[in-house]
Ligand SMILES: *Cc1c(COP(=O)(O)O)cnc(C)c1O
């Protein structure tokens with residue numbers, strides 16, 4: 164096929180940064196052993212959903228002898244059956260006859276718009292107003308925590324196939340959100356003294372070099388912001404590019420910046436996204452995480468539960484155990500939300516609870532700082548605590564880990580058991596006519612039943 168580049172193995176085992184994109188899909192899927200028709204279908208999916216991977220993931224993380232079933236391969240590569248078969252066949256047809264670029268882009272755009280890119284206007288729902296103007300690139304949903312999306316941090320070292328932020332990575336300008344005007348963000352934070360935690364998120368903020376990252380973090384340490392107790396960075400860089408903290412030219416500068424946050428009397432929480440225990444195995448990760456921890460930063464870990472990637476309890480028990488061994492603190496297991504490749508990666512809530520509790524039972528108490536499975540839904544973070552038979556009825560026992568309305572945090576409630584339910588919107592209240600968050604919020608929350616798009620999972 165014309166225009167397809169050959170991929171040569173990287174002699175240094177992927178330690179030097181090299182990015183691969185949709186242009187390299189055919190050669191990489193050939194390496195995974197896919198036949199011609201399937202490779203074409205994967206390329207078709209790759210016109211709709213973002214694809215980006217680097218030499219470290221390719222050479223050190225993926226087990227090519229197990230590809231295409233290898234979980235790390237599945238973590239980053241599009242799959243032929245991720246999108247409706249009709250859409251894939253149509254775009255594959257265009258690719259096969261080398262249709263004009265414009266025609267392919269238009270078809271891809273049309274499929275994207277059907278993928279629920281920003282369910283129920285979520286883009287607008289959590290953006291605060293400041294001086295009667297919206298503050299773009301900021302989300303303030305829970306009183307104590309503000310999320311900041313730096314404009315130069317809206318990409319990642321590699322993309323997860325399941326990412327709910329997929330809309331930010333494709334070339335659809337109106338689907339992006341990011342902050343440019345930092346001084347307004349700082350003014351907002353100065354006025355909002357209820358904010359104790361600022362979470363820098365993306366994309367992956369660690370895609371930014373130390374100098375740029377410093378522009379976003381240093382102002383948080385200035386006078387007038389003493390109410391900020393912690394700075395969090397949501398990142399998958401420890402999994403996708405640990406060199407960022409070891410051998411990159413600005414690795415040491417970055418660590419000095421972390422030290423500065425700690426020296427200011429705040430906690431620097433590095434919220435590390437690990438999807439699979441394999442990502443913790445390389446010596447580089449051990450070195451990177453001990454260098455981060457040596458700054459006084461705390462590494463907390465989180466990931467979504469994803470069908471065919473990490474949907475078994477042994478995987479989670481191994482992951483949490485290794486994380487604690489490495490001095491990390493397990494934090495969240497998330498439920499995959501319904502945007503992008505709908506249903507493809509979803510694990511039903513009942514199964515998710517089974518996997519979580521089975522893994523939780525196997526690990527030592529130090530791992531049990533983890534919470535989940537948790538859905539980041541419009542009213543807040545809803546945790547599935549268990550399945551119980553109460554008064555002759557089988558129910559889900561749930562509670563809110565986070566809520567727009569702080570009075571609801573921690574409050575237990577019930578929903579009718581449904582083995583197929585995959586999201587809060589599939590559930591119906593039990594022993595009540597409404598869920599607790601419906602009573603107060605129903606009126607001013609038009610998108611009550613929609614999942615949340617932007618959430619710190621990087
Ligand atoms: C999860 C989340 C937070 C942080 O919640 P914690 O429970 O403090 O980790 C903040 N804002 C949004 C929008 C979130 O989804």
Ligand code: SF4
Pocket residue numbers: 318319321322323326327328329365366367398399436620621
């Ligand atoms: S889940 Fe995080 S690291 Fe993965 S593609 Fe999305 S934003 Fe990037």
